Amino acid sequence: MIRTLLAGSLAAILLLNLTACVGPVETEGIQAPYYDLEAYFKAEGDRLDASGFQFQKTARVNGKTEERQLSDLEWATEFKAFADSDINLPAWYDKYAIDSSFTANGGLERITYTLQDSSLRTKFIQIDFQDDKPKYIEIHRESQSPLATTSSDLTYDPDQGYFIQHKQLLKLSEEKTISVEVEW
16 A cells, blocks of 8 residues: 555656656846946956966065065956955945046946945946946045045056055054066
8 A cells, every 4th residue: 555655656756757847947137337346357367377478576574675576366366356345246336426427439448436425335336338348447545544534546457557555544554555466
């Protein structure tokens, strides 16, 4: 009797699985309103890995300079500050004012994102375009706490390189400045 019930149940399950209409579940995705910096810098890292360029990296810490010639870099690390500036989080979709300008023939020329309140670290992003591709990116980030004020200015030119300047002012000490520049 138990064997018959098990066989019947197994047959029913198999029949249901074979006849069930299983298709892809469609969900409406929310398109991010801001340019995807994280994806852009991942693609740029891949492009630069394949480029064969030589890189000149200059680091400055409080006036002391170190320079190196390199044939490859770890782009996920190099572009971390840029990728961390990405503002495409659903909770932030209403936090930034967007201003766009277009060329005479209707192509995108510039997008500017400006923070509307002071709660977030990324305050300003400006992306200049040429032929629908980013030609120059400028980002300003800052944060404040009872002990310190920090600010970072980042610029990126896909044809030449990038520059990051980070300043930190502790309440009880002098300002510290760190900058990194990579040219290709």
